[in-house]
Amino acid sequence: xxxxxxxxxxxxxxxxxxxxxxxxxxxxxxxxxxxxxxxxxxxxxxxxxxxxxxxxxxxxxxxxxxxxxxxxxxxxxxxxxxxxxxxxxxxxxxxxxxxxxxxxxxxxxxxxxxxxxxxxxxxxxxxxxxxxxxxxxxxxxxxxxxxxxxxxxxxxxxxxxxxxxxxxxxxxxxxxxxxxxxxxxxxxxxxxxxxxxxxxxxxxxxxxxxxxxxxxxxxxxxxxxxxxxxxxxxxxxxxxxxxxxxxxxxxxxxxxxxxxxxxxxxxxxxxxxxxxxxxxxxxxxxxxxxxxxxxxxxxxxxxxxxxxxxxxxxxxxxxxxxxxxxxxxxxxxxxxxxxxxxxxxxxxxxxxxxxxxxxxxxxxxxxxxxxxxxxxxxxxxxxxxxxxxxxxxxxxxxxxxxxxxxxxxxxxxxxxxxxxxxxxxxxxxxxxxxxxxxxxxxxxxxxxxxxxxxxxxxxxxxxxxxxxxxxxxxxxxxxxxxxxxxxxxxxxxxxxxxxxxxxxxxxxxxxxxxxxxxxxxxxxxxxxxxxxxxxxxxxxxxxxxxxxxxxxxxxxxxxxxxxxxxxxxxxxxxxxxxxxxxxxxxxxxxxxxxxxxxxxxxxxxxxxxxxxxxxxxxxxxxxxxxxxxxxxxxxxxxxxxxxxxxxxxxxxxxxxxxxxxxxxxxxxxxxxxxxxxxxxxxxxxxxxxxxxx
Numbered sequence: 074x075x076x077x078x079x080x081x082x083x084x085x086x087x088x089x090x091x092x093x094x095x096x097x098x099x100x101x102x103x104x105x106x107x108x109x110x111x112x113x114x115x116x117x118x119x120x121x122x123x124x125x126x127x128x129x130x131x132x133x134x135x136x137x138x139x140x141x142x143x144x145x146x147x148x149x150x151x152x153x154x155x156x157x158x159x160x161x162x163x164x165x166x167x168x169x170x171x172x173x174x175x176x177x178x179x180x181x182x183x184x185x186x187x188x189x190x191x192x193x194x195x196x197x198x199x200x201x202x203x204x205x206x207x208x209x210x211x212x213x214x215x216x217x218x219x220x221x222x223x224x225x226x227x228x229x230x231x232x233x234x235x236x237x238x239x240x241x242x243x244x245x246x247x248x249x250x251x252x253x254x255x256x257x258x259x260x261x262x263x264x265x266x267x268x269x270x271x272x273x274x275x276x277x278x279x280x281x282x283x284x285x286x287x288x289x290x291x292x293x294x295x296x297x298x299x300x301x302x303x304x305x306x307x308x309x310x311x312x313x314x315x316x317x318x319x320x321x322x323x324x325x326x327x328x329x330x331x332x333x334x335x336x337x338x339x340x341x342x343x344x345x346x347x348x349x350x351x352x353x354x355x356x357x358x359x360x361x362x363x364x365x366x367x368x369x370x371x372x373x374x375x376x377x378x379x380x381x382x383x384x385x386x387x388x389x390x391x392x393x394x395x396x397x398x399x400x401x402x403x404x405x406x407x408x409x410x411x412x413x414x415x416x417x418x419x420x421x422x423x424x425x426x427x428x429x430x431x432x433x434x435x436x437x438x439x440x441x442x443x444x445x446x447x448x449x450x451x452x453x454x455x456x457x458x459x460x461x462x463x464x465x466x467x468x469x470x471x472x473x474x475x476x477x478x479x480x481x482x483x484x485x486x487x488x489x490x491x492x493x494x495x496x497x498x499x500x501x502x503x504x505x506x507x508x509x510x511x512x513x514x515x516x517x518x519x520x521x522x523x524x525x526x527x528x529x530x531x532x533x534x535x536x537x538x539x540x541x542x543x544x545x546x547x548x549x550x551x552x553x554x555x556x557x558x559x560x561x562x563x564x565x566x567x568x569x570x571x572x573x574x575x576x577x578x579x580x581x582x583x584x585x586x587x588x589x590x591x592x593x594x595x596x597x598x599x600x601x602x603x604x605x606x607x608x609x610x611x612x613x614x615x616x617x618x619x620x621x622x623x624x625x626x627x628x629x630x631x632x633x634x635x636x637x638x639x640x641x642x643x644x645x646x647x648x649x650x651x652x653x654x655x656x657x658x659x660x661x662x663x664x665x666x667x668x669x670x671x672x673x674x675x676x677x678x679x680x681x682x683x684x685x686x687x688x689x690x691x692x693x694x695x696x697x698x699x700x701x702x703x704x705x706x707x708x709x710x711x712x713x714x715x716x717x718x719x720x721x722x723x724x725x726x727x728x729x730x731x732x733x734x735x736x737x738x739x740x741x742x743x744x745x746x747x748x749x750x751x752x753x754x755x756x757x758x759x760x761x762x763x764x765x766x
Contacts, residue, residue, distance in 0.1 A: 103138075105184060162224075165206065172203045181241070255287060256287070256293060298720070299326070299720070306713040309712065316753050321757040322720070324727055324761045327719060327722055356387070360399040364402045366742070366752075383403055387399035401439050433456075433463050440455070441477060453483075453484065457487075466499065469499050470502035484499075485503055485507075498534065504541065535550055539571050544577055562590045569583060574601035589627060592615050621648060625659070657692060664699050690718040701743075708741065
């Protein structure tokens with residue numbers, strides 16, 4: 074199936090003829106093959122011929138089940154196939170002896186060919202006697218037996234009563250587990266509509282070991298995992314316990330794929346050796362995934378258990394800085410006195426960092442997680458270390474914005490004693506954190522004393538301070554702006570809304586800007602405008618004069634201000650000529666800022682993202698923070714596609730990587746299955762982590 078899928082997606086390559094893939098009797102293979110997954114993206118110049126039994130209505134019903142494009146599908150009636158062997162099959166079945174009849178019953182419910190030793194074991198009788206009189210119905214290939222035609226198999230199967238059918242299936246599934254049951258137990262479970270928990274036995278190391286002893290190797294195991302995962306996803310959201318099985322199958326597949334180390338990329342299917350030499354799901358990734366899942370849960374015993382697993386994973390992280398990060402994240406989730414305890418553990422880990430500058434920065438970063446008195450002491454210690462030669466004390470500005478007010482207040486005298494220009498940097502950061510007018514004026518004056526137009530950070534510091542400036546300082550900042558060359562427009566875009574908020578129309582600054590910069594500045598001024606309707610009309614007129622793609626670029630600057638007042642439709646109207654892909658991104662973006670219309674905007678964005686294809690999971694990832702607004706059916710479809718992508722990655726990335734990962738899926742898991750689903754997924758992380766230590 075993997076090989077066929079590759080051919081289907083790639084299509085014709087240079088020097089190769091078009092490809093025809095013919096599959097007969099697809100209804101017979103349905104328990105074994107996920108058809109839509111195979112045909113979801115047929116490449117150019119590929120033709121697929123599939124035969125099914127039935128009338129025209131049956132054929133039409135199979136088109137969506139196979140995942141075919143109706144516009145590219147034709148139905149051709151075929152003549153009835155004659156019986157290829159001598160004798161009437163009904164008469165052969167009717168006159169068969171007891172043992173041959175039992176053999177026919179076994180073969181009629183089997184999904185694959187049976188070996189001679191399996192037949193003798195299941196029947197408790199030698200094969201020669203069992204074949205007496207029924208040879209015309211059967212075919213033997215390399216010591217395996219099956220019906221010569223599906224028509225004959227169905228005729229026998231239809232004659233079986235429920236008891237005989239069940240008895241035959243029990244005999245098949247009681248065969249040695251590395252034989253027929255390994256390959257086909259999943260198909261039998263599906264055919265019997267077995268409880269979901271019955272499929273969990275297929276997502277185990279024991280089942281993998283059985284597959285690895287077979288010619289198909291790990292690919293057979295992966296095929297089982299994919300069907301189990303999709304079966305579990307289909308059971309959502311009604312069955313919350315299905316989430317754990319779906320996540321388990323995805324993580325196990327990611328693990329197995331990464332351990333299937335092909336020595337030769339041209340090697341035939343089934344020869345990929347398994348190796349355990351390199352650990353994958355290390356403790357750091359486990360901790361990150363568990364933290365995200367626990368953070369999405371409501372308080373209670375289940376959440377406490379997940380956070381206990383998180384703590385255990387954090388303690389097993391060997392690198393001190395990563396261990397400190399894990400404990401600090403845990404502190405933020407837990408809060409209260411327990412959070413302070415974890416923050417102290419983070420501090421203890423950071424204190425072991427060898428590089429003095431890195432150690433000081435880490436201490437500044439985590440000061441926010443400590444009680445105020447302890448946070449002040451740690452921040453002062455770190456700042457003193459930087460001032461005494463461990464590094465640039467001005468770099469403390471990066472961490473100050475997260476300081477609690479008490480810590481920022483206490484650190485102000487220490488910052489005033491720093492040498493320039495570090496003094497200006499840290500004072501500006503503290504002033505932003507405090508918002509106190511007098512402190513802001515002091516910090517701005519310090520920045521004015523050390524202007525550096527070639528320093529991007531200098532420009533950033535001024536723009537960050539702008540929302541707190543009074544009118545005189547804002548005008549002085551405008552006078553400084555030209556020193557920054559091309560970056561001056563960005564500073565003006567920040568200054569204009571502040572000046573308008575202070576009663577200064579800033580017309581002179583607006584006239585100096587390009588159309589795009591002017592639109593952005595006006596949009597940011599909307600919350601402060603004396604006549605917002607007039608300003609909105611002015612923005613609308615300017616945007617409509619731009620080209621559609623330019624409007625799309627402006628959407629991300631203007632959109633939040635329009636959406637915040639519930640006027641997302643005006644923004645969408647600007648980009649009406651653009652593609653569905655552009656609209657999907659715009660809808661998701663606006664939904665973040667338009668709470669009144671967020672459910673409808675999200676629904677439309679999700680519908681487009683699903684329609685744009687399974688090969689672009691990033692479109693779905695961007696919408697996951699809005700998962701609480703997903704309709705149930707579309708949420709299930711999104712989860713299925715994202716778990717497919719997660720399973721295709723190595724497990725470390727699947728847990729906490731930059732692409733599709735369990736960390737990013739937490740909001741969707743919460744929306745579909747609540748705390749039960751989140752706790753189940755966390756339990757899977759702990760269990761599966763032990764598979765490949």
